[in-house]
Amino acid sequence: MKRIALYCRVSTDNQEKNETIENQLRDLYKVYNKTDVIKVYQDNPGSGADPDRKGLWELRKDATKKMFDVIGLWDSSRLARDLKLSLILRDEFKELGINIEVMGRESDDSDTGKIVSIIEATMDEIERNRIKRRFTSGRDRRLSEGKLIGCYPPFGYRHIRRNKEKGTDASFEINEQEAILVRKIFELYIKFESILLVAQELVKMGIKGRGKGRSEPGFMQVSSVSKILRRETYIGNHYFGKSSPCIAKFHLHKIRKHRFTGRRTNPRADWKVVNVPTIIDKETFDKAQEIMKKRAKHRRELSKYQFMCQGLIRCVRCSRNYGGKVQKSQNDYLFYRCPQAYTSNINDPPCKSRSMGAGKLDRAIWGFVSDLIQDKERIQRAVFDIKEKREKHKFSNKKSCDNLLLEKNNLKIKRKRLFDLYSESDNEISDSAKEDLKNKLKDIDEKERFFDKQILELEKELGNINNIDLLEKEIEKTRKLYNEKIHSPSYELKKFIVRKWIGEVGIQDDGSLKIKIKIPKGQIPDELPKEYIYSASPNGAENSLLLGSVLKFEESITP
Structure with a gap:
């Protein structure tokens, strides 16, 4: 059986x-x-x-x-x-x-x-x-006609489904109970001028957000309040196509249902707007935006506390960025800690990752960077290892590139055949045939764009292999340049150099540090602009080049 x-x-x-x-x-x-x-x-x-x-x-x-x-x-x-x-x-x-x-x-x-x-x-x-x-x-x-499509409604609205029998389109209807809370959030923010204080006030008042799907309603966290304050839907403009799926740089979960787990913001010109009922008047909304711009500018100003590695440390457990914290005492104690250690996200369990004193970690990182800059052989070994790995993959990359070029040429032949087939037809082409041709050409264009992207990446990879000797000289030149500056540097110059040479730091459970190194390119300015130092991205400045495809390696140290 x-x-x-x-x-x-x-x-x-x-x-x-x-x-x-x-x-x-x-x-x-x-x-x-x-x-x-x-x-x-x-x-x-x-x-x-x-x-x-x-x-x-x-x-x-x-x-x-x-x-x-x-x-x-x-x-x-x-x-x-x-x-x-x-x-x-x-x-x-x-x-x-x-x-x-x-x-x-x-x-x-x-x-x-x-x-x-x-x-x-x-x-x-x-x-x-x-x-x-x-x-x-x-x-x-439907979006080009200004009609609403099926979506999860923002907080403050309920979604009315489209009724084909009655001929009515989908729409948003104001949920008065939630709309009162939205107005309250704007009122509190204009009063406190702090998103964190608004979130804390809502917790004190016992006000919870909307539970999505089967999840129970939880307290609003800072990110939820921030989204509400920035959402233009409340003044009548609901946008579609604000972002597109992409491969995330960091993942909170090891097992993922889809490959594209990240979101990439699209240009505003590509957004589609649909008019919906208003909850907040434009004057109140604009006032909240002005406060947020003022607060954002204030955050970029020089802090009284010095955190050299602020923004570079990433939690090994939950992938969040560590923040610099201050424990008030006679001698203030500065340390780095995961923001989820004490549940910054109110609805998630606390993260049990390790914290570390700012002085201890900053000294260890600066010592590591200064030793690395002075150690010529250490960098040469890393370049040699990368060079060997790339040489191994050179043949397969060249073969893949040739196959993609062949596939792209086949697509051109297919497109020409389609045009010839329809142009040689004696009868008038029907609307359905035109639509079918349009869809087929669209498929060919999408595949051609995909092949172009893959070919460009492979050609770049092959170019890096051919130019690695030239880049090795460039790296040595950069090392010598920074080697002249690391003796008795100011705090500002230390922070500048660390952000140029370090891509990411991970504090392990045993207290050791896992460091991702990058090699910068560009001159060190004689005077460091204030905004440049304190608002620079952790990945480096605009005039720096992260040679991730040529030289990217990791090391571990114990502070």
């Missing part, structure tokens, strides 16, 4: 409500006996391109335990709508001796069957891209 596991999936909540899972199971039970079914795995909803779906993860875990012999699917697209993922899953289950069946039809392991399965997986991926393109096109059209 075969032990059977059924796997069902839907992509959206709407499909779940329409009982699509139940429809899949009903059809599958017509093919398989219920007594033979060991377990039913479901993802509702779950993206076909997501390898970390809960139901799929359980299916793969139980497959390693040999709990079943056959996986029954309603359609091959239910397993995956991504060619690469589909092939990985099929190979994985095949190695475990588990067959994949679509409505009782066994998979064909012959050469012809493999080709058919690849074609099916490719068609599933193409269909997914078409669905995504139709959705994006429809969304952009």
Whole structure:
């Protein structure tokens, strides 16, 4: 007797409500006996391109335990709508001796069957891209018409869904209970001129924010209050497309559902505005913005306390930036601490990362940087190690670059064929054919842009390999330049040099320091501008060059 596991999936909540899972199971039970079914795995909803779906993860875990012999699917697209993922899953289950069946039809392991399965997986991926393109096109059209699309409403509003039967569009309606709190936040901020004091006042008053999804309402933290104060929705302008997904530089979670876990701000010209009911008058909103600009300028001014590594220390547990703190006493004690050590985010547990005295850490970092600048052989060894690694990857990078150029040339040929096909047609081209041509050309353009980006990165990598000897001389020149300045420097010059040479510092649990080093490029100015010293980014100034692709290494020290 075969032990059977059924796997069902839907992509959206709407499909779940329409009982699509139940429809899949009903059809599958017509093919398989219920007594033979060991377990039913479901993802509702779950993206076909997501390898970390809960139901799929359980299916793969139980497959390693040999709990079943056959996986029954309603359609091959239910397993995956991504060619690469589909092939990985099929190979994985095949190695475990588990067959994949679509409505009782066994998979064909012959050469012809493999080709058919690849074609099916490719068609599933193409269909997914078409669905995504139709959705994006429809969304952009509605936004260009000034119509609201489905979204989670900002605090102070409730979302009224679109009603196709009545012909009404989606809209925001003011939630009076939340709107009172929004007005209160603006009133408190104009009074205190401090976001932190506003958040603390709300905690004293016992006022909580809105719980998102199934989460319970929690106290508003500083970031939530800051977002409310900056949100133009409250004066009637709700924007879409303010940011785009990207690969995050730092991650709070090791296991991530999606590759693009970060957000990149788009140019304001690309934002789409939709008019909504107002909660705050423009005069009050503008006054709050002026106060925030004034406060931001004040923060850049010179502090009475000296924290040389402010902004460079990153928590090894939660990836937040450490802040400089002061413990008031007869002799003020300065130290660095993770902001989550005492729950700056009120709704998250405290971070148990280690703190360290500012004097101890600053002395250790300055000693490390000054020793590094004076140690010519140490830097040469790092350059040599990087050079060896890059030489190993030189051939594969060149091959990848040639393959991408070939793919790009194939796209040009494909575009020319499409134009020739439509231009040689004697009959008048229908609107649907024009739309189909437009979509195909759009796909080709997207792929061409992707290939251009990949080719540019590989060419840059190959250029770095060819120019590494020249860069080695440049690095030695920079080292000598800084070596002349490190003897009896002022505090301002110390801070300047540390920020040029150190990319990031991590305080380990045992008290040791893990340091990421970067090599700067550029002259050291004779006079250091005040704003430049104290508002400079931790990654260096505008005239510095982080040679991350040529020389980037880590070292550990014990202060």
